[in-house]
Amino acid sequence: GESVGLHLPTLSVQEGDNSIINCAYSNSASDYFIWYKQESGKGPQFIIDIRSNMDKRQGQRVTVLLNKTVKHLSLQIAATQPGDSAVYFCAENDFNKFYFGSGTKLNVKP
């Protein structure tokens, strides 16, 4: 599969602060990039996706940015809450297969 990696394995933020989770990808041919959240003992949960021809997409408290020049993807979470604590994966969609990175663990400190 293609390589999808993350810059930081663990990120600690204060409750109420904004969080930024980064991801590098290698396959320029991917149609979509997706962010998933995985809580302990659960399966990954879809957060947001972005099509490869877009630079930015916003959801509820989340924003995904795509920089195709440097093959970089980021997830911004506004006003981080304790419930946001989880492992976050970026994934790329290539011919309907999702290739996941190894994840970033987000710790939200009260």
Added chain:
Amino acid sequence: GAGVSQTPSNKVTEKGKYVELRCDPISGHTALYWYRQSLGQGPEFLIYFQGTGAADDSGLPNDRFFAVRPEGSVSTLKIQRTERGDSAVYLCASSLSFGNTEAFFGQGTRLTVV
């Protein structure tokens, strides 16, 4: 309105045994995926189905692994002659249609081969 259901939630088996892992996707979802997740890693693609047929099984590690979806709904992942290296969480996901990026995952089956 149930989500993706996987059974069993945990399975312990002896090396060399045969196991079957079951996935009940969300009703109406035509695409079904199997992934394997090792501790501290992201999910690794195994196979996906569009309807009854395996559209892509390129992620299956070897011929000990096989999956079926005979009626286009429930899927079974079958592992023959299990090895300790097969120990992992096996995740199933479904999506509404082919090409839909929003996949819904089950909680997984934790397989331990002893």
